[in-house]
Amino acid sequence: MQRRTLVTAGAAALAFPSLILAQNLPTGPVRIIVGFAPGGGTDILARVIGQKLGEMWKTQVIVENRAGASGTIAADYVAKQPGDGATLLMAHINSQAITPALQKVNYDAAKDFQPVVLVGVTPNLLICNENQPAKNVKDLVELCRANPGKISFGSAGTGSAQHLALEMFMLAAKVKAIHVPYKGSGPMLTDLIGGTIQYSFDTMTAATPHVKSGKAIALAQTRQQRVPAYANVPTMAESGFPGFEATTWYGLAGPAKMPLAMAKRMNEDINKVMQMPDVMERLAASGAQDGGGSTEKFGDFMAAEQIKWAKIIKDGGVKGDA
Numbered sequence: 001m002q003r004r005t006l007v008t009a010g011a012a013a014l015a016f017p018s019l020i021l022a023q024n025l026p027t028g029p030v031r032i033i034v035g036f037a038p039g040g041g042t043d044i045l046a047r048v049i050g051q052k053l054g055e056m057w058k059t060q061v062i063v064e065n066r067a068g069a070s071g072t073i074a075a076d077y078v079a080k081q082p083g084d085g086a087t088l089l090m091a092h093i094n095s096q097a098i099t100p101a102l103q104k105v106n107y108d109a110a111k112d113f114q115p116v117v118l119v120g121v122t123p124n125l126l127i128c129n130e131n132q133p134a135k136n137v138k139d140l141v142e143l144c145r146a147n148p149g150k151i152s153f154g155s156a157g158t159g160s161a162q163h164l165a166l167e168m169f170m171l172a173a174k175v176k177a178i179h180v181p182y183k184g185s186g187p188m189l190t191d192l193i194g195g196t197i198q199y200s201f202d203t204m205t206a207a208t209p210h211v212k213s214g215k216a217i218a219l220a221q222t223r224q225q226r227v228p229a230y231a232n233v234p235t236m237a238e239s240g241f242p243g244f245e246a247t248t249w250y251g252l253a254g255p256a257k258m259p260l261a262m263a264k265r266m267n268e269d270i271n272k273v274m275q276m277p278d279v280m281e282r283l284a285a286s287g288a289q290d291g292g293g294s295t296e297k298f299g300d301f302m303a304a305e306q307i308k309w310a311k312i313i314k315d316g317g318v319k320g321d322a
Helices: 002-015 017-022 041-057 069-079 093-102 137-146 161-173 185-194 204-213 260-274 277-285 295-316
Strands: 030-034 061-065 087-092 113-129 152-155 178-181 199-203 216-221 247-255
Touching (some): 030 041, 041 061, 041 087, 041 185, 041 199, 041 277, 069 087, 069 093, 069 247, 087 093, 093 161, 093 247, 093 295, 113 137, 113 204, 113 260, 137 216, 161 199, 161 295, 199 204, 204 216, 204 247, 247 260, 260 277
Parallel strands (some): 030 087, 152 178, 152 199
Antiparallel strands (some): 087 247, 113 199
Protein backbone atom coordinates (compact mmCIF):
# COMPACT_ATOMS: atom_id res chain seq x y z
CA MET A 1 0.00 0.00 0.00
CA GLN A 2 2.78 2.38 0.89
CA ARG A 3 4.62 1.50 -2.32
CA ARG A 4 1.50 2.24 -4.39
CA THR A 5 1.16 5.67 -2.76
CA LEU A 6 4.75 6.53 -3.60
CA VAL A 7 4.37 5.39 -7.19
CA THR A 8 1.13 7.36 -7.57
CA ALA A 9 2.72 10.52 -6.18
CA GLY A 10 5.70 10.12 -8.48
CA ALA A 11 3.43 9.63 -11.47
CA ALA A 12 1.51 12.78 -10.55
CA ALA A 13 4.72 14.76 -10.41
CA LEU A 14 5.67 13.53 -13.88
CA ALA A 15 2.19 14.13 -15.29
CA PHE A 16 1.73 17.58 -13.79
CA PRO A 17 5.17 19.23 -13.43
CA SER A 18 3.61 22.70 -13.56
CA LEU A 19 1.49 21.85 -10.51
CA ILE A 20 4.58 20.84 -8.54
CA LEU A 21 6.43 24.01 -9.58
CA ALA A 22 3.44 26.17 -8.71
CA GLN A 23 3.60 24.91 -5.13
CA ASN A 24 6.83 26.91 -4.79
CA LEU A 25 5.18 30.16 -5.88
CA PRO A 26 2.81 32.44 -3.94
CA THR A 27 -0.87 31.56 -4.37
CA GLY A 28 -2.06 35.15 -4.83
CA PRO A 29 -0.91 38.67 -5.68
CA VAL A 30 2.70 39.60 -4.91
CA ARG A 31 3.89 42.96 -3.64
CA ILE A 32 7.38 44.30 -4.29
CA ILE A 33 8.10 46.88 -1.59
CA VAL A 34 10.31 49.78 -2.66
CA GLY A 35 11.91 51.94 0.02
CA PHE A 36 11.96 55.11 -2.07
CA ALA A 37 9.55 57.45 -3.81
CA PRO A 38 8.27 56.71 -7.33
CA GLY A 39 10.58 57.73 -10.15
CA GLY A 40 13.85 56.68 -8.52
CA GLY A 41 16.18 53.95 -9.72
CA THR A 42 14.90 51.30 -7.30
CA ASP A 43 11.31 52.01 -8.30
CA ILE A 44 12.09 51.90 -12.04
CA LEU A 45 13.81 48.50 -11.91
CA ALA A 46 11.16 47.03 -9.60
CA ARG A 47 8.44 47.97 -12.08
CA VAL A 48 10.33 46.57 -15.08
CA ILE A 49 10.83 43.20 -13.35
CA GLY A 50 7.44 43.18 -11.62
CA GLN A 51 5.55 43.59 -14.88
CA LYS A 52 7.33 40.60 -16.44
CA LEU A 53 6.84 38.42 -13.36
CA GLY A 54 3.13 39.24 -13.32
CA GLU A 55 2.84 37.99 -16.90
CA MET A 56 4.93 34.89 -16.16
CA TRP A 57 3.17 33.98 -12.92
CA LYS A 58 -0.29 34.97 -14.19
CA THR A 59 -0.97 37.01 -11.09
CA GLN A 60 -0.79 40.63 -10.00
CA VAL A 61 2.67 41.87 -9.06
CA ILE A 62 2.24 45.26 -7.43
CA VAL A 63 5.04 47.72 -6.70
CA GLU A 64 4.35 49.49 -3.41
CA ASN A 65 6.40 52.51 -2.31
CA ARG A 66 7.16 52.88 1.40
CA ALA A 67 9.65 55.74 1.25
CA GLY A 68 11.80 57.17 3.99
CA ALA A 69 14.86 56.65 6.18
CA SER A 70 17.08 55.62 3.23
CA GLY A 71 14.96 52.56 2.48
CA THR A 72 14.98 51.14 6.01
CA ILE A 73 11.22 51.67 6.58
CA ALA A 74 10.51 49.30 3.69
CA ALA A 75 13.16 46.80 4.79
CA ASP A 76 11.81 46.73 8.35
CA TYR A 77 8.30 46.17 7.01
CA VAL A 78 9.28 43.25 4.78
CA ALA A 79 11.41 41.63 7.49
CA LYS A 80 8.27 41.28 9.64
CA GLN A 81 5.97 39.83 6.92
CA PRO A 82 4.96 36.17 6.60
CA GLY A 83 7.26 33.93 4.59
CA ASP A 84 4.62 33.03 2.00
CA GLY A 85 6.30 34.92 -0.84
CA ALA A 86 3.50 37.45 -1.14
CA THR A 87 5.79 40.30 -0.01
CA LEU A 88 9.24 40.91 -1.47
CA LEU A 89 11.73 43.70 -0.90
CA MET A 90 13.55 45.51 -3.68
CA ALA A 91 16.70 45.26 -1.61
CA HIS A 92 19.13 48.13 -1.90
CA ILE A 93 22.65 49.02 -0.81
CA ASN A 94 21.21 51.65 1.55
CA SER A 95 18.85 49.44 3.54
CA GLN A 96 20.95 46.26 3.44
CA ALA A 97 24.52 47.54 3.86
CA ILE A 98 25.06 51.25 4.54
CA THR A 99 22.37 52.49 6.92
CA PRO A 100 22.54 49.52 9.34
CA ALA A 101 26.24 50.35 9.82
CA LEU A 102 25.47 54.03 10.29
CA GLN A 103 22.62 54.00 12.79
CA LYS A 104 20.28 51.71 14.72
CA VAL A 105 17.60 49.99 12.63
CA ASN A 106 14.79 47.68 13.73
CA TYR A 107 15.97 44.64 11.78
CA ASP A 108 19.11 42.57 11.29
CA ALA A 109 20.25 43.02 7.69
CA ALA A 110 22.33 39.84 7.88
CA LYS A 111 19.66 37.54 9.38
CA ASP A 112 16.16 38.83 8.67
CA PHE A 113 16.05 38.32 4.88
CA GLN A 114 16.07 35.45 2.41
CA PRO A 115 18.12 36.48 -0.63
CA VAL A 116 16.45 35.81 -3.99
CA VAL A 117 18.57 37.42 -6.71
CA LEU A 118 20.98 40.28 -7.42
CA VAL A 119 19.39 42.52 -10.07
CA GLY A 120 22.44 44.64 -10.79
CA VAL A 121 25.25 46.92 -9.69
CA THR A 122 25.24 50.41 -11.19
CA PRO A 123 27.57 53.40 -11.09
CA ASN A 124 26.32 56.64 -9.68
CA LEU A 125 26.39 59.64 -11.99
CA LEU A 126 27.68 62.99 -10.81
CA ILE A 127 25.04 65.28 -12.31
CA CYS A 128 23.92 68.91 -12.23
CA ASN A 129 21.15 70.96 -13.78
CA GLU A 130 21.83 72.78 -17.04
CA ASN A 131 22.24 76.17 -15.35
CA GLN A 132 25.28 75.29 -13.23
CA PRO A 133 28.60 76.92 -14.19
CA ALA A 134 30.79 73.88 -13.42
CA LYS A 135 30.11 71.05 -15.85
CA ASN A 136 33.20 68.92 -15.30
CA VAL A 137 34.84 67.56 -12.16
CA LYS A 138 37.86 69.90 -12.23
CA ASP A 139 35.63 72.99 -12.40
CA LEU A 140 33.32 71.62 -9.72
CA VAL A 141 36.22 71.13 -7.31
CA GLU A 142 37.31 74.73 -7.95
CA LEU A 143 33.73 75.93 -7.44
CA CYS A 144 33.47 74.11 -4.10
CA ARG A 145 36.82 75.48 -2.94
CA ALA A 146 35.79 79.01 -3.86
CA ASN A 147 32.44 78.60 -2.05
CA PRO A 148 33.09 76.38 0.98
CA GLY A 149 29.89 74.99 2.49
CA LYS A 150 27.67 76.69 -0.09
CA ILE A 151 27.36 74.24 -3.02
CA SER A 152 24.42 71.87 -2.51
CA PHE A 153 24.33 68.13 -3.26
CA GLY A 154 21.08 66.19 -3.03
CA SER A 155 20.74 62.54 -2.06
CA ALA A 156 18.06 59.89 -1.54
CA GLY A 157 18.48 60.30 2.22
CA THR A 158 20.99 60.51 5.03
CA GLY A 159 23.13 57.39 4.90
CA SER A 160 22.20 56.66 1.29
CA ALA A 161 24.65 55.57 -1.41
CA GLN A 162 24.46 59.09 -2.84
CA HIS A 163 25.29 60.60 0.56
CA LEU A 164 28.29 58.28 1.00
CA ALA A 165 29.51 59.12 -2.51
CA LEU A 166 29.39 62.82 -1.58
CA GLU A 167 31.30 62.13 1.64
CA MET A 168 33.95 60.26 -0.37
CA PHE A 169 34.18 63.16 -2.82
CA MET A 170 34.55 65.78 -0.08
CA LEU A 171 37.31 63.75 1.59
CA ALA A 172 39.14 63.08 -1.67
CA ALA A 173 38.85 66.65 -3.00
CA LYS A 174 39.31 68.27 0.44
CA VAL A 175 36.21 70.43 -0.04
CA LYS A 176 33.08 71.12 2.00
CA ALA A 177 29.59 71.12 0.47
CA ILE A 178 25.98 71.07 1.72
CA HIS A 179 24.23 67.68 1.88
CA VAL A 180 20.46 67.90 1.23
CA PRO A 181 18.68 64.58 1.93
CA TYR A 182 15.36 63.59 0.31
CA LYS A 183 13.00 60.59 0.54
CA GLY A 184 14.34 59.11 -2.67
CA SER A 185 15.81 60.06 -6.02
CA GLY A 186 12.46 61.04 -7.55
CA PRO A 187 11.79 64.17 -5.46
CA MET A 188 15.51 65.00 -5.33
CA LEU A 189 15.75 65.00 -9.13
CA THR A 190 12.70 67.27 -9.37
CA ASP A 191 14.45 69.82 -7.17
CA LEU A 192 17.78 69.44 -8.97
CA ILE A 193 16.21 70.07 -12.37
CA GLY A 194 14.20 72.95 -10.93
CA GLY A 195 17.34 74.58 -9.48
CA THR A 196 16.54 74.18 -5.77
CA ILE A 197 19.74 72.13 -5.42
CA GLN A 198 22.77 72.09 -7.68
CA TYR A 199 24.49 68.69 -7.86
CA SER A 200 24.06 65.04 -6.92
CA PHE A 201 25.82 61.69 -7.10
CA ASP A 202 22.60 59.97 -8.15
CA THR A 203 21.96 56.45 -9.35
CA MET A 204 22.49 55.97 -13.06
CA THR A 205 19.08 54.26 -13.24
CA ALA A 206 17.20 57.28 -11.91
CA ALA A 207 19.32 59.96 -13.58
CA THR A 208 19.41 58.50 -17.10
CA PRO A 209 15.99 59.72 -18.38
CA HIS A 210 16.86 63.28 -17.29
CA VAL A 211 20.36 63.14 -18.77
CA LYS A 212 18.96 61.81 -22.05
CA SER A 213 16.39 64.64 -22.16
CA GLY A 214 19.10 67.25 -21.53
CA LYS A 215 17.58 68.46 -18.25
CA ALA A 216 20.50 67.05 -16.28
CA ILE A 217 24.19 67.10 -17.21
CA ALA A 218 26.46 64.13 -16.45
CA LEU A 219 29.93 65.18 -15.26
CA ALA A 220 31.32 61.78 -14.26
CA GLN A 221 30.48 58.18 -13.38
CA THR A 222 31.64 56.31 -10.30
CA ARG A 223 32.83 52.80 -11.25
CA GLN A 224 36.42 52.14 -12.21
CA GLN A 225 35.49 51.43 -15.83
CA ARG A 226 33.04 53.35 -18.01
CA VAL A 227 29.78 51.50 -18.69
CA PRO A 228 28.78 51.15 -22.36
CA ALA A 229 25.65 53.28 -21.91
CA TYR A 230 27.85 56.24 -20.94
CA ALA A 231 30.93 55.62 -23.04
CA ASN A 232 31.55 59.37 -23.41
CA VAL A 233 31.31 60.25 -19.70
CA PRO A 234 34.61 59.97 -17.79
CA THR A 235 34.95 58.11 -14.50
CA MET A 236 35.87 59.90 -11.30
CA ALA A 237 39.17 58.00 -11.47
CA GLU A 238 39.84 59.51 -14.90
CA SER A 239 38.86 62.93 -13.55
CA GLY A 240 41.66 63.15 -11.02
CA PHE A 241 40.46 60.79 -8.25
CA PRO A 242 42.14 57.39 -8.76
CA GLY A 243 40.50 54.56 -6.87
CA PHE A 244 37.20 56.44 -6.47
CA GLU A 245 34.35 53.92 -6.70
CA ALA A 246 30.84 54.38 -5.34
CA THR A 247 28.16 52.05 -6.65
CA THR A 248 24.49 51.41 -6.05
CA TRP A 249 23.05 47.91 -6.20
CA TYR A 250 19.62 46.36 -6.25
CA GLY A 251 18.21 42.89 -5.66
CA LEU A 252 15.12 41.01 -4.58
CA ALA A 253 14.76 39.43 -1.14
CA GLY A 254 12.00 38.05 1.04
CA PRO A 255 11.57 37.70 4.79
CA ALA A 256 13.92 35.17 6.40
CA LYS A 257 10.89 32.89 6.95
CA MET A 258 10.50 32.39 3.19
CA PRO A 259 11.30 28.75 2.28
CA LEU A 260 14.56 28.34 0.38
CA ALA A 261 12.75 26.27 -2.27
CA MET A 262 10.46 29.22 -3.00
CA ALA A 263 13.40 31.64 -3.17
CA LYS A 264 15.17 29.33 -5.63
CA ARG A 265 12.01 28.96 -7.74
CA MET A 266 11.63 32.75 -7.91
CA ASN A 267 15.34 33.05 -8.65
CA GLU A 268 14.95 30.83 -11.73
CA ASP A 269 12.12 32.96 -13.11
CA ILE A 270 13.76 36.31 -12.38
CA ASN A 271 16.93 35.11 -14.10
CA LYS A 272 14.76 34.29 -17.14
CA VAL A 273 13.17 37.76 -16.97
CA MET A 274 16.59 39.40 -16.86
CA GLN A 275 17.56 37.58 -20.07
CA MET A 276 14.60 38.99 -22.00
CA PRO A 277 15.90 41.36 -24.70
CA ASP A 278 13.77 44.36 -23.65
CA VAL A 279 14.71 43.90 -19.98
CA MET A 280 18.39 43.52 -20.88
CA GLU A 281 18.09 46.76 -22.83
CA ARG A 282 16.59 48.58 -19.82
CA LEU A 283 19.25 47.21 -17.48
CA ALA A 284 22.05 48.18 -19.89
CA ALA A 285 20.63 51.70 -20.27
CA SER A 286 20.69 52.01 -16.48
CA GLY A 287 24.30 50.85 -16.31
CA ALA A 288 23.21 47.78 -14.32
CA GLN A 289 25.86 45.05 -14.53
CA ASP A 290 26.78 41.76 -12.81
CA GLY A 291 23.16 40.81 -12.03
CA GLY A 292 21.59 37.37 -12.02
CA GLY A 293 23.02 34.18 -10.59
CA SER A 294 22.00 32.10 -7.61
CA THR A 295 20.40 32.97 -4.28
CA GLU A 296 23.74 32.08 -2.68
CA LYS A 297 25.58 34.54 -4.92
CA PHE A 298 23.31 37.36 -3.75
CA GLY A 299 23.59 36.32 -0.11
CA ASP A 300 27.38 36.26 -0.27
CA PHE A 301 27.42 39.60 -2.09
CA MET A 302 25.25 41.29 0.57
CA ALA A 303 27.40 39.87 3.38
CA ALA A 304 30.56 41.24 1.75
CA GLU A 305 28.94 44.65 1.22
CA GLN A 306 27.85 44.82 4.86
CA ILE A 307 31.44 44.23 6.01
CA LYS A 308 32.88 46.69 3.46
CA TRP A 309 30.58 49.62 4.30
CA ALA A 310 30.79 49.10 8.04
CA LYS A 311 34.56 49.51 7.75
CA ILE A 312 34.33 52.58 5.48
CA ILE A 313 31.84 54.28 7.82
CA LYS A 314 33.93 53.48 10.91
CA ASP A 315 37.24 54.48 9.36
CA GLY A 316 35.80 57.64 7.85
CA GLY A 317 33.91 58.71 10.97
CA VAL A 318 30.74 59.21 8.93
CA LYS A 319 27.75 60.21 11.04
CA GLY A 320 24.11 59.36 10.45
CA ASP A 321 22.80 62.83 11.17
CA ALA A 322 22.21 65.11 8.19
